[in-house]
Amino acid sequence: MRKDAPVSAVASAPSAVNVTAGDLQARFIPAYGMLGISLRHRGEELLRRIDDLDAAAAKGSTAGIPLLHPWANRLAGPSYRAAGRLVELDPSSPLLHLDGNGLPMHGIPWARLAWQVRAVTASSLEARLDWSRELLSIFPYPHRLELAIDAREGTLSFHTRLVAGPDGPVPVSFGFHPYFGLPGAQRSEWRARLPAMTELLLDARGIPTGEERSFPGVDGPLDGLDLDAGFAVLDERATFSVAVAGRRITVRFLSNYRYAQVFAPRDRDFVAFEPMTAPTAALSSGRDLRVVEPGGEFRAGFEVRIEGE
Numbered sequence: 599m600r601k602d603a604p605v606s607a608v609a610s611a612p613s614a615v616n617v618t619a620g621d622l623q624a625r626f627i628p629a630y631g632m633l634g635i636s637l638r639h640r641g642e643e644l645l646r647r648i649d650d651l652d653a654a655a656a657k658g659s660t661a662g663i664p665l666l667h668p669w670a671n672r673l674a675g676p677s678y679r680a681a682g683r684l685v686e687l688d689p690s691s692p693l694l695h696l697d698g699n700g701l702p703m704h705g706i707p708w709a710r711l712a713w714q715v716r717a718v719t720a721s722s723l724e725a726r727l728d729w730s731r732e733l734l735s736i737f738p739y740p741h742r743l744e745l746a747i748d749a750r751e752g753t754l755s756f757h758t759r760l761v762a763g764p765d766g767p768v769p770v771s772f773g774f775h776p777y778f779g780l781p782g783a784q785r786s787e788w789r790a791r792l793p794a795m796t797e798l799l800l801d802a803r804g805i806p807t808g809e810e811r812s813f814p815g816v817d818g819p820l821d822g823l824d825l826d827a828g829f830a831v832l833d834e835r836a837t838f839s840v841a842v843a844g845r846r847i848t849v850r851f852l853s854n855y856r857y858a859q860v861f862a863p864r865d866r867d868f869v870a871f872e873p874m875t876a877p878t879a880a881l882s883s884g885r886d887l888r889v890v891e892p893g894g895e896f897r898a899g900f901e902v903r904i905e906g907e
Contacts, residue, residue, distance in 0.1 A: 608651040608709070609635050619721045619749035622904060628715050628725045630655065631708025632745055634663030634776070637754065639904045644847060646777040646868035658695030658707035663776040665745065665758070666704045667711075668729075668737040670773025670874045671828070671859055673702045674805045674882035680769040681889050683738060693736050699803045704775070706736055713745070721749045739768040741890070755852070755901040762890040770888045770896050771881050773859075773874035776849065779867050783842040786821035790869065791839045792860060795829035798877055805879050824864035828878050830857055830886075838871035845906040849873070852899035856886065873900045 613629040625636040637645045647654070647661040654661040676687045687694060687702060693710060697703040711733075713725040727743040734740065740763035748755045762768040780788055792815050799809040806828060813829060820840065831851065836858065839848040851858075855873035862869040875898055880887040890896045 606650065606652040608655050609648075613715070615715065615718055615723050617721060617723050617747055617749045617754070619753075620751040622749055622752060622754060624747070624749060624754055626723060626747065628713040628723075631711040632665055632713045632725055632727075633661065633708045635661070637663070637902070637904075639845070642781045644778055644780070644904065646779040648777075655707070655709035658709070660704055660708070660775050661777070663774060664704070664708045665772065666775055667706065667743065667772040668739075668769075669702075669705045669771040669879075669881050670775070670872065670876075671704065671878035672697060672804055674803075674879040676700075676702065678881040680881045680884070680887060681739065681767040683766075685736075685738060687736065691736065693732065697804075701803060701805075705772070706733065716744075723747045739763075740765060741768045743772075752905060753901050753903045755899065757852075757897065757899040760890060760896045762892055762894050764892050767889045767891050769881060770890060771876040772898075773855075773857075773872055773876075774900070775859075775861075775870055775872050776902065777868045777870050778840060778847050779869075780840065780842045780845060780847070785867050786819070788820040788840050788842045788869070789818060790816050790820045790823065790862070791837070791841075792816040793831070793833065793836050793838070795831050795836070795858070798828040798830060798857075800828060800878075806877055806883070806885070820862060820869065822864070823862055825860050825862040828857065828859050828874075830877065831855070840869050841906075845904070848903045848905070850901050850903065852901060854896065854898035855900055873898070 617624045621640045623638045713727045717724040744759040746757045794815040795813045797813040798806040837850045849871040857874040859872040
């Protein structure tokens with residue numbers, strides 16, 4: 599949280615774990631979706647949307663650094679067919695968060711996913727989530743997730759492993775949604791760098807239409823940029839960054855993140871560079887939807903690097 603933010607019941611949960619390396623300190627809550635609730639560099643907070651975590655938990659809203667599973671972004675409707683199963687969702691389920699158009703958004707809310715810590719050191723955290731029981735009503739594919747978070751000087755890495763159960767294949771559509779901000783300067787002063795990519799054109803609901811166009815990238819002021827767009831990356835080690843006054847935050851994809859959402863609304867003091875294993879609504883459309891065979895595994899990784907003052 600920022601220095602003047604009140605401490606919420608969620609943020610002060612006894613299960614919160616600190617991960618530290620040099621000038622970098624991060625804080626996660628395994629019992630609440632492994633949510634990242636703080637990322638400080640030399641004492642200054644770089645995460646956003648963390649000032650009222652209790653309200654975010656109650657609404658099912660994203661905050662800080664959430665893992666979005668079993669889908670990132672939206673589905674195209676209240677049902678989907680994937681890996682040989684037709685899934686009908688109940689819009690009234692407390693395990694769903696709906697957007698303004700009534701579309702299921704960002705998978706199961708983070709506050710409803712209790713991870714089990716497997717190992718902790720001063721600079722690392724490993725945890726596991728077994729997908730079973732009531733979770734199967736939303737995503738009926740038994741599996742487990744493992745997340746390893748490691749800090750080293752200036753860099754925080756996230757490595758996710760999905761292991762399919764023995765009874766059937768599991769579609770892969772998860773992602774992360776980190777919200778970053780730069781202290782000490784107005785958003786209009788921030789500079790963004792985005793790589794050249796393929797933009798996936800969206801309809802009015804934020805669902806890909808199937809049309810694409812070339813995106814040349816960005817290297818310039820964030821001032822005036824109003825962006826909420828989905829992309830297919832051209833390089834599996836794509837990098838995205840925002841910088842001001844000598845400090846730079848960089849998100850680098852390491853493996854198996856083929857898609858990205860960039861969320862930089864003009865009137866907000868944050869930017870989100872979102873690693874995604876599949877495009878928005880892949881469970882609905884089947885587009886580039888990878889499937890893990892029974893007993894198999896899928897791994898994906900990305901890192902956040904902080905440089906400068």
